[in-house]
Amino acid sequence: MNETIIEVNNLVKKFKHSFAVNNLNFKLKKGTILGLLGPNGCGKTTTLGMLLGLIKPTSGTVLIDGKDIENEKNRTSLLEKINFISPYIELPKKLTVRENLMVYGRMYGVKNLKDKISDLMQNLNLSEFKNRKTGELSSGQKNRVSLAKALVNDPEILLLDEPTASLDPDVGDYIRTYIEDFAKKKNKTILLASHNMNEVERLCNEVMMMKKGEIIDKGTINSLIDKHGRKNLEETFLKIVRE
Amino acid sequence: MKLHRMYALSIRHLYLIKGSFPRILDLIYWPTIQIILWGFISQFFTMYSDYYNNTIGVILSCAILYDFLFRSSISFNMLFLEEIWSRNFTNLFVAPLKVSEIITALTATALLRTLIGIIPAIILMSPLFGVSLFQMGPALFLLFLSLYLFGTTLGLLVTSGLLRFGPAFENTAWSSLFLLAPLGCVYYPLSILPEWLQILAKGLPLVYIFEEARSILVNNVVNYSNIISALVLNLIYFTSAIAIFYLAFSGARKKGTLINVGE
Numbered sequence: 001m002n003e004t005i006i007e008v009n010n011l012v013k014k015f016k017h018s019f020a021v022n023n024l025n026f027k028l029k030k031g032t033i034l035g036l037l038g039p040n041g042c043g044k045t046t047t048l049g050m051l052l053g054l055i056k057p058t059s060g061t062v063l064i065d066g067k068d069i070e071n072e073k074n075r076t077s078l079l080e081k082i083n084f085i086s087p088y089i090e091l092p093k094k095l096t097v098r099e100n101l102m103v104y105g106r107m108y109g110v111k112n113l114k115d116k117i118s119d120l121m122q123n124l125n126l127s128e129f130k131n132r133k134t135g136e137l138s139s140g141q142k143n144r145v146s147l148a149k150a151l152v153n154d155p156e157i158l159l160l161d162e163p164t165a166s167l168d169p170d171v172g173d174y175i176r177t178y179i180e181d182f183a184k185k186k187n188k189t190i191l192l193a194s195h196n197m198n199e200v201e202r203l204c205n206e207v208m209m210m211k212k213g214e215i216i217d218k219g220t221i222n223s224l225i226d227k228h229g230r231k232n233l234e235e236t237f238l239k240i241v242r243e
Numbered sequence: 244m245k246l247h248r249m250y251a252l253s254i255r256h257l258y259l260i261k262g263s264f265p266r267i268l269d270l271i272y273w274p275t276i277q278i279i280l281w282g283f284i285s286q287f288f289t290m291y292s293d294y295y296n297n298t299i300g301v302i303l304s305c306a307i308l309y310d311f312l313f314r315s316s317i318s319f320n321m322l323f324l325e326e327i328w329s330r331n332f333t334n335l336f337v338a339p340l341k342v343s344e345i346i347t348a349l350t351a352t353a354l355l356r357t358l359i360g361i362i363p364a365i366i367l368m369s370p371l372f373g374v375s376l377f378q379m380g381p382a383l384f385l386l387f388l389s390l391y392l393f394g395t396t397l398g399l400l401v402t403s404g405l406l407r408f409g410p411a412f413e414n415t416a417w418s419s420l421f422l423l424a425p426l427g428c429v430y431y432p433l434s435i436l437p438e439w440l441q442i443l444a445k446g447l448p449l450v451y452i453f454e455e456a457r458s459i460l461v462n463n464v465v466n467y468s469n470i471i472s473a474l475v476l477n478l479i480y481f482t483s484a485i486a487i488f489y490l491a492f493s494g495a496r497k498k499g500t501l502i503n504v505g506e
Contacts, residue, residue: 015499049502052337056496079339090330107338149334 004066005030005157005189006051011060013046013213020046022213024060028191030156033183035200035221036193038210039241044193045086047210048159051191052084064157080108083150086161090142093135097126097145100134101152108153120148124178140171147175151182158183160192164199176202197234207233209240216240263411279425287431300374301460302430307364307376308456309429312390312449313420314360318353319398320405320417327410336501342492346485349402350395357391379456382465389452389470392477397423399484403491409500429453448473448480 006028013021021043028034036044049055051062053069064082067074091100098117105113121127124144129137134145143163150158163179164172180203183190194200200207201221208218217224217240221233230236326332335345368374376383397419404412426440427449433441444450451473458466495501 013499020499045502046499049499052502054333054336054496054501055499056493076339076341079337082337084333084337086333088330089333091334092325092329092331094329104334104338107340109339 003030004028005064006191007061007063007066008051009061009063011047011050011062012058013043013050013055014058019213021050021057024213024215026208026215026218028189030189031183031187032206033190033192033204035204035207036191036210037195037197037200037207037237042210043213044210045161046213048084048161048191048193051159052082053079080153081156082159083108083153083155083157084159084161085146085150085163087143087163087165088161089146091134091145091149094133096131096133097121097137097148098130100145101148104149105152110153116152116154117148120151124148140167143167143171143175147178154186156188158188158190160190160194162194162196163192164194164196172196172199179203197232197237201233209237211241265408265411265415268415283425283435284430287435290435299372301457303368303372303374304376304379304460305429305453305456307361307368308386308390308453309424309427310364311357311361311387312394314357315353315391315394316397316401316420317417318356318360319349319395320401322349322352322356323398323402323405324413327405327413333502342489346399346488349398353395353398354391357394379459380465382455382459382470385470385474386452386456389448389473389477392474392481393448393452396477396480396484399481399488403484403488406488406491406495406500407498423447423449426450427453432457446476448476451476 004027006026008024008026011021011024012019024043024047036047038044046055050057051064051069053062053075056070062069064074064078067078069075069078092103095103098121101117101120102113105117110116118127121130124147126141126144126148129141129145134142137145147163150160158179160179164175167175176199179190182188183203190203192200192203205220206218207221207224209216209224217227219227225231225233225236228236228239230239326335365376368376379386401412401415401419404415426436426444427447428436428444429449433444433450433454436444451469455466455469455473458464458469
């Protein structure tokens with residue numbers, strides 16, 4: 001429980017003349033669910049991108065399990081333990097649900113893939129759609145397929161960029177419950193970028209607030225609420241970002 | 244009908260054109276290429292109307308060979324574009340895939356896609372026009388190999404542009420081959436080009452491939468020096484294109500475009 005799984009040191013990303021991320025430092029222990037909060041454009045997605053090795057940092061290091069993700073030799077083996085979900089990316093629409101999961105399962109080298117897919121479909125109520133084209137599904141169903149894809153490799157680290165954005169409350173709650181169970185039962189590490197304060201309060205045991213590419217505060221949810229003398233996380237967030 | 248609404252819709256597209264050099268180039272590109280290509284073809288037939296005894300066989304064989312090149316390049320580009328259109332692009336790059344694995348998988352799948360398209364056309368040539376590509380003998384395999392390597396090279400260069408500049412580079416995917424058609428001497432011999440263009444054309448493997456195809460079809464002579472020249476040039480271009488793809492991937496990571504591919 002105490003081993004550090006993510007370590008970010010002096011991380012900087014500069015695009016042309018502005019800093020998207022400026023001198024980020026944090027460590028995450030295995031089993032932590034960290035909420036990454038901040039206004040639009042504060043550098044949350046850029047941070048996730050650097051953790052995934054999708055964006056090259058201007059300087060600084062991202063260590064996953066003690067290994068630098070920028071090292072090409074480490075990158076592939078580290079990505080086998082990570083997965084990502086975002087409302088801004090989709091799975092191929094013309095492939096069926098089962099075909100999509102087969103493709104990504106093979107890409108991640110999942111063993112007993114058919115059983116794994118069958119379990120995921122059952123747990124995420126996707127069995128009845130397995131032969132339907134992904135593009136024909138509703139946004140709630142598509143979101144569940146994306147979550148199935150993100151869990152197909154049983155990732156040690158799950159990066160979630162606004163996982164319930166644009167979902168109705170019922171589907172949103174279903175996804176949150178599933179993620180909560182997945183993290184707690186299997187001691188998985190989750191980094192959740194979200195604007196939904198209720199979601200963050202429910203899922204996360206730690207929160208990191210960002211503004212203009214920098215960490216402006218971090219701690220447990222209760223410690224931040226107490227520190228800033230507010231009633232809940234939303235009021236605390238508003239106070240911090242408006243200061 | 245309100246003018247201001249129509250104007251608004253028009254300037255939405257004009258803004259897009261104004262802000263994108265590849266889009267402006269695309270508008271100018273097609274008419275220019277068509278005029279150059281058909282200008283040379285017309286000039287050739289005006290000057291040497293008795294050149295071919297077997298005009299239909301030579302033209303059709305060259306057309307099929309050129310189509311094979313076109314399809315192998317477009318197939319490579321299409322596989323990449325499909326990921327952008329379906330917004331699946333980022334999923335691929337967060338998966339544990341090496342760049343070398345992406346290139347190999349696309350190259351192999353593009354070949355399969357090309358063969359599905361071209362085999363029926365080759366089979367139809369014989370009953371419809373009495374022309375068989377197989378009369379070119381074993382050299383045909385080497386010509387196809389050369390064309391496939393060059394098609395993949397162009398595919399790699401276009402996808403490098405897509406990686407680096409995003410979907411604005413998409414039109415280049417469709418038009419890259421037409422730029423080379425006039426210089427590649429697909430339907431006429433190298434000698435028809437002005438001398439200064441001949442120097443440029445000799446830098447392309449296409450010239451050697453199509454000169455050789457005509458040599459086999461018209462004179463029944465296989466000139467292996469042409470085939471070797473094409474293969475050597477192809478290997479140089481193919482290796483360079485792989486290096487450019489790696490550079491584009493690195494550039495895209497620096498620019499952050501792998502996580503946000505859009506208009």
